[in-house]
Amino acid sequence: MASASAPPPSTAVEDYLKAVFALETRLEGAVPTTALAGRLGITPGSVSAMLRRLADLGLLEHEPYRGVVLTEQGRKVALRTVRNHRLLELFLVEVLEVPWDRVHDEAERLEHAVSDDLVERISAKLGHPEFDPHGDPIPDRQLEIAERSTRSLEDLEVGDEAPFVRVSDTDPAMLRYLAERGIVPGVHLTLVDRQPFGGPLTVRLGETEHALGPELAAAMRVAA
Structure with a gap:
C-alpha cells in the first residue's frame, strides 16, 4: 500500500496490479505480457510500457523470459483493490439486493473511489465475511487472503457429489443462467x-x- 507521503495509486495502476494478482494466482508464477494484455483487452505494446512504469515504482519485478511478479508493495495495492471490489459486490447483493450478475461492473467502478474507512464499515455491516457472492475469498483487514482448494466441475466423475463453491463473475449471462436454476x-x-x-x-x-x-462447467469450481 502506498506510504503516507506518496500519492494514492491511480485507477490504471490498481487495475494492472489487480490483473497481475489474478493471473499470478491462476498461473502460479510469473505473468507473461501476452497473458496480461489478453486479460485487460489491450495491446502487448501498451502493456509493456505500463509494466516498465510499475517496475520503476517498485510495484513489479521482471523475471527474464518469464514475465512479471508483484513486489510486496504491489501485492498490497492489488489486495486492497480486490478487498474493495469483493466487499462492494457482497454489499450490493445482500444490502441493496442487486442481482449477482450485475454487481461486477458496479464494483469495478466503485472500488477505486471508496475510502478505507467506508470499506471497513461495509465489512463490519456484513459481519466481516470471508467470501463474495461468487465464492471468491475476500482479503481481510490485514490484506491476507486464504485461497481454498477447489477443482473444476469438469473434473468430477459421474456419480460424484460436491459443493459448488466458486464461479467466475465476468460473464453476466452465465451468472443469470445459474441463478435462474438456483445454482449458487x-x-x-x-x-x-x-x-x-x-x-x-x-x-x-x-x-x-x-x-x-x-464453457460454463469450466468456469465453475467445486470443493476439492
Missing part, C-alpha cells in the same frame, strides 16, 4: 451424465437435473 455457491451438485467429445454435463440439484455446457 453453497449448493451440492451431483454429476449424473457426461456427453462425449466436449458435450454438456448433466448435474442434479435436489430433484432437478440441469444441462451445463463445457
Whole structure:
C-alpha cells in the first residue's frame, strides 16, 4: 500500500496490479505480457510500457523470459483493490439486493473511489465475511487472503457429489443462467451424465437435473 507521503495509486495502476494478482494466482508464477494484455483487452505494446512504469515504482519485478511478479508493495495495492471490489459486490447483493450478475461492473467502478474507512464499515455491516457472492475469498483487514482448494466441475466423475463453491463473475449471462436454476455457491451438485467429445454435463440439484455446457462447467469450481 502506498506510504503516507506518496500519492494514492491511480485507477490504471490498481487495475494492472489487480490483473497481475489474478493471473499470478491462476498461473502460479510469473505473468507473461501476452497473458496480461489478453486479460485487460489491450495491446502487448501498451502493456509493456505500463509494466516498465510499475517496475520503476517498485510495484513489479521482471523475471527474464518469464514475465512479471508483484513486489510486496504491489501485492498490497492489488489486495486492497480486490478487498474493495469483493466487499462492494457482497454489499450490493445482500444490502441493496442487486442481482449477482450485475454487481461486477458496479464494483469495478466503485472500488477505486471508496475510502478505507467506508470499506471497513461495509465489512463490519456484513459481519466481516470471508467470501463474495461468487465464492471468491475476500482479503481481510490485514490484506491476507486464504485461497481454498477447489477443482473444476469438469473434473468430477459421474456419480460424484460436491459443493459448488466458486464461479467466475465476468460473464453476466452465465451468472443469470445459474441463478435462474438456483445454482449458487453453497449448493451440492451431483454429476449424473457426461456427453462425449466436449458435450454438456448433466448435474442434479435436489430433484432437478440441469444441462451445463463445457464453457460454463469450466468456469465453475467445486470443493476439492
